[in-house]
Amino acid sequence: MNKSKHFSWEAMLCVVLIASLALGRGLSPDFLGASNFSNLLADFTEIALMALPMTLIIVAAEIDLSVASVMGMSSALMGVLWHMGLPMPAVIVTCLVAGTLAGLFNGVVIVKFALPSLAVTIGTMALFRGCAYLLLGDQAIADFPGNYTLFGISNVGDSFIPQPFVIVIIAAILFTVLLQATPFGRSLYAIGSNQTAAHFSGINVARTKLRLFVLSGFMSALAGVIYTLRFSSARGDNGEGFELSVVAAVLFGGVSIFGGKGSLVGVLLSLVIIGVLKNALTLSDVSSEVLTIVTGLLLLSSVLVPNLLARWRESRQRRALAAA
Amino acid sequence: MTTPATPPRLELRHASKRFGEVRALIDASLTLRRGEVHALLGENGAGKSTLVKILAGVHQPDGGELLVDGQPCRFARPSAAIAAGIAVIYQEPTLFPDLSIAENIYMGRQPLDRIGRIRYDVMEQAVEEMLVSLGVQLKAAQLVRGLSIADQQVVEIAKALSLNANVLIMDEPTAALSKPEVERLFAIAERLRDAGVAILFITHRLEEVFRLTQRITIMRDGAAVHFAATSEMDHDSIVAKMVGRDLATYYPKVDVVPGEVALSVNKLTRRGVFKNISFDVRRGEIVALAGLVGAGRSEVARAIFGIDPVDGGEVLVQGKRLQLGKPALAVNAGLALVPEDRRQQGLALDLPIARNASLTVLARLGRHGLISANTERQLAAHWGGKLKLKAHTMDVAAGTLSGGNQQKVVLGKWLATNPHVLIIDEPTRGIDVGAKAEVYQTLTDLVQAGMAVLMISSELPEVLGMADRVLVMCEGRITADIPRSEANEERIMAAALGQAEQPLRRAA
Numbered sequence: 001m002n003k004s005k006h007f008s009w010e011a012m013l014c015v016v017l018i019a020s021l022a023l024g025r026g027l028s029p030d031f032l033g034a035s036n037f038s039n040l041l042a043d044f045t046e047i048a049l050m051a052l053p054m055t056l057i058i059v060a061a062e063i064d065l066s067v068a069s070v071m072g073m074s075s076a077l078m079g080v081l082w083h084m085g086l087p088m089p090a091v092i093v094t095c096l097v098a099g100t101l102a103g104l105f106n107g108v109v110i111v112k113f114a115l116p117s118l119a120v121t122i123g124t125m126a127l128f129r130g131c132a133y134l135l136l137g138d139q140a141i142a143d144f145p146g147n148y149t150l151f152g153i154s155n156v157g158d159s160f161i162p163q164p165f166v167i168v169i170i171a172a173i174l175f176t177v178l179l180q181a182t183p184f185g186r187s188l189y190a191i192g193s194n195q196t197a198a199h200f201s202g203i204n205v206a207r208t209k210l211r212l213f214v215l216s217g218f219m220s221a222l223a224g225v226i227y228t229l230r231f232s233s234a235r236g237d238n239g240e241g242f243e244l245s246v247v248a249a250v251l252f253g254g255v256s257i258f259g260g261k262g263s264l265v266g267v268l269l270s271l272v273i274i275g276v277l278k279n280a281l282t283l284s285d286v287s288s289e290v291l292t293i294v295t296g297l298l299l300l301s302s303v304l305v306p307n308l309l310a311r312w313r314e315s316r317q318r319r320a321l322a323a324a
Numbered sequence: 325m326t327t328p329a330t331p332p333r334l335e336l337r338h339a340s341k342r343f344g345e346v347r348a349l350i351d352a353s354l355t356l357r358r359g360e361v362h363a364l365l366g367e368n369g370a371g372k373s374t375l376v377k378i379l380a381g382v383h384q385p386d387g388g389e390l391l392v393d394g395q396p397c398r399f400a401r402p403s404a405a406i407a408a409g410i411a412v413i414y415q416e417p418t419l420f421p422d423l424s425i426a427e428n429i430y431m432g433r434q435p436l437d438r439i440g441r442i443r444y445d446v447m448e449q450a451v452e453e454m455l456v457s458l459g460v461q462l463k464a465a466q467l468v469r470g471l472s473i474a475d476q477q478v479v480e481i482a483k484a485l486s487l488n489a490n491v492l493i494m495d496e497p498t499a500a501l502s503k504p505e506v507e508r509l510f511a512i513a514e515r516l517r518d519a520g521v522a523i524l525f526i527t528h529r530l531e532e533v534f535r536l537t538q539r540i541t542i543m544r545d546g547a548a549v550h551f552a553a554t555s556e557m558d559h560d561s562i563v564a565k566m567v568g569r570d571l572a573t574y575y576p577k578v579d580v581v582p583g584e585v586a587l588s589v590n591k592l593t594r595r596g597v598f599k600n601i602s603f604d605v606r607r608g609e610i611v612a613l614a615g616l617v618g619a620g621r622s623e624v625a626r627a628i629f630g631i632d633p634v635d636g637g638e639v640l641v642q643g644k645r646l647q648l649g650k651p652a653l654a655v656n657a658g659l660a661l662v663p664e665d666r667r668q669q670g671l672a673l674d675l676p677i678a679r680n681a682s683l684t685v686l687a688r689l690g691r692h693g694l695i696s697a698n699t700e701r702q703l704a705a706h707w708g709g710k711l712k713l714k715a716h717t718m719d720v721a722a723g724t725l726s727g728g729n730q731q732k733v734v735l736g737k738w739l740a741t742n743p744h745v746l747i748i749d750e751p752t753r754g755i756d757v758g759a760k761a762e763v764y765q766t767l768t769d770l771v772q773a774g775m776a777v778l779m780i781s782s783e784l785p786e787v788l789g790m791a792d793r794v795l796v797m798c799e800g801r802i803t804a805d806i807p808r809s810e811a812n813e814e815r816i817m818a819a820a821l822g823q824a825e826q827p828l829r830r831a832a
Contacts, residue, residue, distance in 0.1 A: 181694045183686035190683050193672035200631065200669045201683040201737070202655035260674045 009254035009306070013269040020273055024280030031283060034160040042153075042162040042230065044275040046071065046223040046239065048268075049168060050246045051253075052175040053216040055267045058250050059179065060212060061192040061259025062117040066106060067220040068242035069128035072235075074099045074224030076132040079141030079234025088148055096221045102128055103217015107210040117213075125243065132236040141234040152229035164226045171219070176264045184208065192259025248295050249274055252302035274298065331394030332357050333522045334379070334410070334491055339388030340546075341374055346726045348374040349385070350546040354524075356491065361513060361523045363533045363554065366543035367566055367757065367783075372526055375543070376495055379524075380412045381405035410491040411484030415499050417476035421469035426451040428468055429483045454482045458512050474505035481512065492516065493524040498532060499782075500617050503821055510536050528783065530559050544568050545756050563785065568757060575789030576761075576768045582792070583607030585643070586776035587659075587745040589628060592637035597623050598800035601637070605745065605776040610767060612791030613780045615820045619797040621780045622664050625747050629661040630654045642744055655684060658744035662734050664753065664780070666727075670734040673723030677715055678704040680722045681737045707736030712762055728759025735766065746770060749780040764790060784813050798822040 024031040050067045057064050074095040081091040106124055110117045151163050179185040187208055190198040199205050228234045253270035255262025278291055334356040341349040349371045356362050366372050377383040378390070381399030390397050392408050399405045419428045426448045427434075435443040451464035460478050468476065477497055484492060494513075498506045513523055513536060525537055533540065533554060540557060542550040542565045550565045567574055587605040592598070598620040605611045613621045626632040628639050630651045639646045641657040654661075663669035671680055678697070681704035682689055689695050689703065704718040711732040715725060722733055731751070738746065751767070752760040767790060771777055781787050787794055794811045796804040796819035804819035 177694070181696070183690055183693070183695060186679065186682065186686050186695060189675055189679060190672050193674045194668070196669050197672050198683065199651065200629075200661065200663050202651040203683065203686070204650075204652055260672065 010263070010266050010269060013252075013254070013266060013273065017269060017273050017276070020276045020280065024276055024283070027280050028283040031280060036279065036283070038155055038160040038162055040275050040279040041160075041165045043279065044271055045162070045164045045168055045230070046227045047242060047245050047249060047274075048271050049171060049219050049223040049226070050216075050242065051249045051267055051271060052171055052264070053212065053219045054246050054250045055253070055255055055262065055264055056175070056179055056185070056188055057117075057212050057216060058247075058255050058257065059192045059259060059262055060188040060209065061195070062110070062209060062212065063121065063247070064103075064106065064117065064213060064216045065121040065243050065247075066102070066124040066128055067216060067223075067246055068239040069125045069132065070099050070102045070217055070220035071224035071227065071239035071242065072132040072237060073102065073128045073135070074221035075228045075234050075238040076136040076236045078225060078228050080135050082144060082234070083141060088145055092225055095225050096218060099221020099224065100214055100218040103214045103220070104210070106217065107213030110213065111206045111210050129236075129240070132238075136234065136236045138236065142232050144229065144232055144234075149229050149232040152226065152232070164230060167222075167226065172264070172268060179264055184211070188212075189260055192256075192261075194260075244299075245274070245295055248299040248302070252298045254302070254306075256306070257303060270302075330358070331391070333393060335391040335394075336375070336379065337389050337391070339375070339378060339385040339390070341378065341383060341385050347546055349378075351548065352378075352388070352543065352546065353548045353551075354541050355551075356522045356524055358490070358522050359517055359520050360539060361517050361525050361537045363537040363540045364524055364526045364543065365533065365540060365562060365566060367760075370543040370566070371546040372543055373495070374546075376412060376493055376524075376526070379405065379410060379491075379493060381410075406487055406489070408491075409487075409489050410493065411487060411489035412493040412495060413477055413480045413484065413497055415496045417473065417480050419468045419476055419479060422467065424448075424465050424467055425455075425462060425471075425479050425482075426464040428479060429454075429486050450486070451482065454485060458482060459515070460508070460512075472505070473500050474502075474509065477501075477509065478512070481516075485516075490520065491522045491524070493526075495526050496528065497525075498527055498529065506532070530562060533562070542566055545758075567785075574761060574764070575786075576765050577790055578768055578772060580608035580771050580792075582609040583774060586641065587628075587778065588640040588643075589624075590638045590640070592624065592627060592639065593635050594623065594627055594632065595635045596800075597632075598627075598797075601797075601802060603795055603802065603805070605778050607744075607774045607776050608771050609792045610771055610777045610779055610790055612787040612794045613778060613797060614782075614784070614787050614794055614816050615797035617782060619820065620800040621797050622749050624797070625661060625749055625778070625780055626663075628654070629659055629747065631661075655741055655743075658742075660684075660738035660741055660743035660746045662731075662738055662746070662748040662751065664749035666730055666734050667723075671722045671730060674721055676719045677708070677713075677722055677725070677733055678718040680704075680733050681707060681718070681740060684737050684741045703740055704733075704736070707740055708732070710739075711736050711766060726756070726759075728755035728762075731755050731759065731763065735763070739770075743775070745776045745778065747778045747780070750782065751779060752781075752783070752786060784816060787811070787816065788813070796820050 030036050050071065054064060054067065077098055078091055078095050081094055106121055109115060110120050155162050156166060179188065187198060187203045190201065190203060191205055191208060195205055224239065227238055249271050250267050251257060253262065253267030255267060277294060281291055281294065332355045336352060336354045339349055339352045352371060352375050354375065364372055374383060378385050381402040381404050384400065397408065420431070429451050430447050435446045437443055448464040455462045455464065458478060458481065462475060462478065468479065481492065497509060501509065517523055527533060537554050540552050540554050541548055542562065544566060583606055585604045586607050590602050592601040601624050603611070615621050623632060627634045627648070630649050630653060634648055639648060641659055644657065646657050647653050667673060678700040682700040686695065689699055701718045708715065708718065713732045713736065714729055722730060725733065751763050767777055779791065788811055792808050794806045794816060795802050796806070796816055798820055799822060803822060804815065806815055
């Protein structure tokens, strides 16, 4: 039952994907061109990098709303460190470490004090964003070395695949294996479905959660670094509001907000759909406000539709029972 | 028997109810008359609670009919049952602790004056009178916080009476009461009965049935199987009807010569919960931990397994000291805990059987750190086959299984760890008779293969039927250690209630 429901959700996503591709083709003749496709893929690099750990977190019935702020903080830190004269590799490593520590902070507060991650990460969302502004104020740093920023904007060889997207592909494979085929991934479903039973089964729930938030911090910082290089601009407000898109992508991918259900395949499909829709709407000069509305509608429908489906199934089952 | 002129106060005919795959009631019938105390008997899982919830309007039956004073009737919600004069007193009262007794009784319908202020004087006077008429020493203005369970039940009864209830359903009211408290409750029940109230009384203690009730309805596997006047029945005939088979084959106990000590607990203490708990369990032995609900038995089990913290003492598994506080270490040392509440603590109900079965062995199951869904299914199918699990595939959600099959999944996931010691808390709570017999057979097979079993159970027949040795707990201490040959209901209950051990009566 569980399984068939996921299957049908993913099948539905495939249909939606085809529909949105058709929509894009209809709206603009440039849509299926290689250069546009390249833009499309590049555009969801950061969202995808943060949606991967977010999927694991939501499967475990937790949430991390601070991802975009960690991303912004790592971007701002990158600018500051570069201006301090650190060599670029050291700058990137430091940013990644800082993001990881930010995730560790989230995890420790949530686990040690047994607090809801929703409340904690709303707090740290403001906290880390504040740190980002503190680091850089409202200035932007744009003079990163050319060979690094070139990585952000060039494709792999002659293909239409942007170089940063390669990182997304590698990360997606790693996270899929991690969630679907390792003891760690299995324990996430158990924790999300029934944390008490997971604890009674000898699963170290606290340690598992801590690792999740550390992972999320690292990936958010990575997203921050790539975003900064792509746009060659370190700013405190980089990625502001991205957490909404990330959570929307995960939920629209069929991951239950109540935990215990969902797969990365669905989330990857949903990421592509959102990317396609955004791109198609941008090409046809639809304003960014409409894009936000679309994101909101996707988010709502991904929570509502399964709920309505379940109710419909239940009532049908009850009617069948009454008839029997 | 002669037919009385007035129709029964409450009558349920051939009621059925199912929850998903689980058929909780198949054919439940009950007739309740004014001025009687009627016992509803049956093992856990027989369907008593579902029947009570139908009478209380919490559940609606799928089939059958309900008559109140001879009129067909349907309770769509609890308020409809209350309006019909039916009140349920649950085992654990649900009162507001920070309000007074009077405020609790008049919650939602306080007497008001003209400008809408609560008339505390009127309210408290009415409650005061009611408490006096029940013959209890309680004050209307007293806060509920701090009252014993027994006193809270009295408040619930007073609340029911103030709602003009004349059908009282008491769901195991005596389970957590001391002997004097039980006597006081009985006095109240008799007083109400003589005033014409119909009382449905659910209990597991048969001596209470003979002491208080006039008629009996016995349920088994979701159906009412026997109706009789209490005076026509005796202990053995009631148990035979409840179990539905011969007791000797029901408990397939075999004598195993105990081997070396597998689990040794030394002076385990958790402040305010249990103190100086010491005992050994040997290979091939089933040791029962008996006592009243709340005596601290499950807490001891959880502490041994590392879920609850301890303040002192030690646990040795196979002679090696176990570092407490970490369930993962307990699992590695060879401990397994089948918890008392399988829905909350035992299973991830939304996940497939296979995913549940692998939870305890995730690290061992992996090859190069990776787990395949097939390996999981094979593991689940292996244990499912051994335990006679009834499920179409290992991919269905555990929550859709019946109680007995759910218990087999929990048992299976622990047997998969190949433990030395199995701690099993209420092994047969809420499962049907057939599954019970299979669980007992499994326990017997396991001890024959040399496992040590610590069985926590509130059901005396189960304790007497399966245990080689009975430890009894009362208020956080072990008050008796009784070998199988000397164990009987009286000795266990006496120790469970904290009464001093009587000198042993030995047959000549």
